[in-house]
Amino acid sequence: MAGTFKRGDLVEWSSEAGRVRGIIVRKLVSDVSINGYVHHASKLEPQYVIKSIKTDHVAIHKARALRRVRGTKR
Numbered sequence: 001m002a003g004t005f006k007r008g009d010l011v012e013w014s015s016e017a018g019r020v021r022g023i024i025v026r027k028l029v030s031d032v033s034i035n036g037y038v039h040h041a042s043k044l045e046p047q048y049v050i051k052s053i054k055t056d057h058v059a060i061h062k063a064r065a066l067r068r069v070r071g072t073k074r
Contacts, residue, residue, distance in 0.1 A: 003063060005048055011066040013050070013059070021069060022050040022059065034060070 005011060009024045026049040028041040039060050041047040048066065050059050 005063065005066065005068065010069045010071060011050060012069050013061055013065050013067070020052055022052040025049045025051050025058070028060070
């Protein structure tokens, strides 16, 4: 389910290790460079900074890669 998300939303996405759940930390609406990689974002196609619930790893994904999860945040 692609759409818009807000800070605090519980989402999941597919990774090499399987499905990962996390919480939206921030919405990016302009390009940002992290560890030498540029994440392209705009108001029309934002990217989201997500913190994994299980590992505290931080990921950045476009809305089309995310799916909102109902339930409580851990």
